[in-house]
Amino acid sequence: MDPRRRLNPDELRHQALEAARALLIEAGPQAVTLKAVGARIGRTHANLLHHFGSAAGLQKALAAYLARTVCGTIRQAVTDSRAGLGSPREVVDLTFDAFDREGAGALAGWMLLTGNEDALDPIVETIHELVDEISSTQEASHVPGIAAVHEETLHLVLLAMGDAMMGGALAKSLGLPRDTARRRAEAILDASVASVSV
Incomplete structure (x- = not known):
């Protein structure tokens, strides 16, 4: 350039x-x-x-940018999954990768440690908007309830965040495969999909 x-x-x-x-x-x-x-x-x-x-302003803008980018990718994965083109595991992998490989987990942890908690607002707000959008586009007969969707999102994001922060070290110390948290998140989403399709 x-x-x-x-x-x-x-x-x-x-x-x-x-x-x-x-x-x-x-x-x-x-x-x-x-x-x-x-x-x-x-x-x-x-x-x-x-x-x-300020540097804090840059971090907040970066958090918003990551949130938009990541949620856009997850939104597409959810849409594909509903159309039979994807799977709950793909949604899990995209979410976990966003917090791990894309750095959202490290950024969130850094901002919390430096007292810049409000910089996380764009991530939280964008995830909330995504969940509400996904919930509102489902047919009423197939929705387990907005509270259930919110709980699943909370589960998924907390698992992804925790895994990004210390998942590798913890899994190793417990003698578990590295992808254990991802498999647990996938099982939660699979169970949710199964309960909705009954």
Whole structure:
């Protein structure tokens, strides 16, 4: 990218968030600084400060960006699953990957530790919107109830978050296969699908 090329604010934000996401995945949340993101896209710290306000503002924008991206992917997986093109395991894998490989779990943990809890709001709100959207598109005769859908989402997200934070070490110490939490989440979703189709 030519650092001298003038970008409109939306282009700059998008490039900055993509760079922040890459840094998050490569080096962890502590690497997501205005200076590091600026260096990656050929912009100054002051330029990014103008667009995000602070490092905390960048983190909050990154959380919202990850939430939109991840929930969009999960939404498509759920749609495919309903059309017979996917499975509950695919929804589980996408959710777990979002918190693990895509860095959402590390980012959430970092923000909680640094006192930036409100930066998690975009993730929570986007997941809530996704769940409500999924619930409202189901036929009434096939809905186990909005409370059940919310409980399943809570289960899935907490399992994915916990697995991202310490799943590998805990599974190893207990002598369990690495994908045990994913298999448990899949069993929960399979049981839910079975109860709805009865």
